[in-house]
Amino acid sequence: MKIVSESTFCLYPISRGNNWGFGGKTPFKDNCIVLDLSMLNRVSEYEESFGTIRITPGVSQGDLSEYLKNKNSKFYLDVTGSGTETSVLGNTLERGIAYNSLRVDSLQSLEVLLPNGVVINTGFSGYLNCDVKNLYQHGIGPELKGLFLQSNLGIVLSATIKLKKRQEKVVSFRISIAETKVGSLIEVISSLLSDGVIDCIAHIGDPLRIRSTKEPILQNSKDFSDNDLKLVLKKLQLIDSESPIWSCLGNIQGPKGLVRAKQKIIKKRMSHIGKVQFYDEDTICLVTTYLNWGPFKNTIKFLRATESLRGLINGNATSEAVKMLFWSPKKKNIVPYKDNGDIDVDKSPSGCIFCVPLTTMNKKGADKLINHFRSFSSKHGLLMGATLNTLNANVLEAVISFHFDPSTEEIQNIHKLFIEFNQELIRDGLFP
C-alpha cells in the first residue's frame, strides 16, 4: 500500500480472479497492479450452532463446501452457478447471486485494509469479547460494510458470512412456458415470494441460454452421440421449436409437511400458466434406476449427465455450467482442463460476456427486458441468450449473454454494441 500510494499506479485486488463474463482478472483501466489474493485461503471461526464462518479471499466455493462436508455440518454454503474454483468473498464483494440468496445478504462483517495501511473491522467483529461478534452484522453506529462492496476504498482481507441451514426436504419445481407468458409467471413468483411460499431465486431461461448451458455438457459427456444430443435438444424444445419456450426452475425447502403444503399452493397459483412438475433427487434416482430401457434411455442419460447442475440448489458447487464459455452453435468444442483439474477457461475458442440489468418483478418489467433483448439481438444479428433471476419479491434481474467469435475485430465490435445496449437499457430505467 505504501509503495502504491507513492506511485502513479492503482491496485486492482482480485480474490481468485474468476469473474468470467464480467472481465475476468482484467482491471477496467490501465496502469493497475493486479494484486492476487488467492493464496490467502484460510477458513476460521466456524460457529457450528449458528452457522457463521470467517473466510479469506482465496477460499473458493469448492473449498468451503468441502470444509463443511468434512465437519458434517448442518449448514451449507449457498453456491452460485459459476465454478467450484471461484472465490466466495470475491463474488460477495461483487454482489453475486447464489441459488437461494443474494450473497451480500449473508455478509456479517468485513476486515479491510485501508489505503493508509490501517486495518478496520466492521460491525461488532473488532470487539473480541462481544457475545454477538459475528452474529449481528449491524454493530453500533453507522454501517460501514457497504462502503467496500463494488468500491475501491479498501482491500478486504477477510469476511464473516452466515451459512444456510440444511432442510429436511428439498423439492425442485419446473415449468415450461411460451415467451408471451413469462410476464404472468413473474407476477405469480413475486406473489409466492412475498407470501413466503418460496424463498429461492427462480431461474427462468430462454432456449438459447439453456441450450448454451446444457449442450457443451452433453457434448463433453462420452455417453452422447451427435444424434442422441439432437434428440434431447429437440425434446427439451431447445431447437426446431416454432416459438421460444422458456423454462423456469426453482425449489422449496423445509420440513416435509410444509414443503407438501407449499407444493399445493404453487400448483394452484401456476395452474392458469402451465403444468408445474415437482421432483426431488430420490424420485430421479428411482427413475434412472428402473426406467433405463428403450424409449427412456436418452432421458435417463440426460438426467445422469446433468446431475451436478441439480445439486446446485443444495450447496454442491460444480464447474459444469462453466462449460458454457466453450459453447458455439456451429461446432463442438472439447473443454480443456488445467493440471489442478480446473477448466482452462482462457483457452476457450468462443467469446461470451454478460450484461446484467435490473427491473421490477412484474409483467411490465419482464416484458421490457424481453423486448429490449429480442429487438437488440435481431437489429444487430447477435447471438444472445437470457436468464431472468427473481432476486426478491420486488426485483427481477436478467443475465443477458452475448456469444461471439473472439477475433480482434469482433471483440471490438461486441464491446461497442455491449456499451450501446447498456446505455439503451439505462435510458429505459433498466440499470445494471
Ligand SMILES: Cc1cc2nc3c(=O)[nH]c(=O)nc-3n(C[C@H](O)[C@H](O)[C@H](O)COP(=O)(O)OP(=O)(O)OC[C@H]3O[C@@H](n4cnc5c(N)ncnc54)[C@H](O)[C@@H]3O)c2cc1C
Ligand atoms: C457460466 C457462468 C456462470 C456464472 N454464474 C454466476 C452466478 O450464478 N452468480 C454470480 O454471482 N456470478 C456468476 N458468474 C460470474 C463469475 O464467474 C462469478 O461472479 C465469480 O464468483 C467471480 O469470480 P471470483 O469469485 O473469483 O471473484 P474475483 O474475480 O476475485 O473478484 C471479483 C471482483 O471483486 C473485487 N474484489 C475481489 N476481491 C477483492 C478484495 N479482497 N478486496 C476488494 N475488492 C475485491 C475486484 O474488483 C474483482 O474483480 C458466472 C459466470 C459464468 C461464466
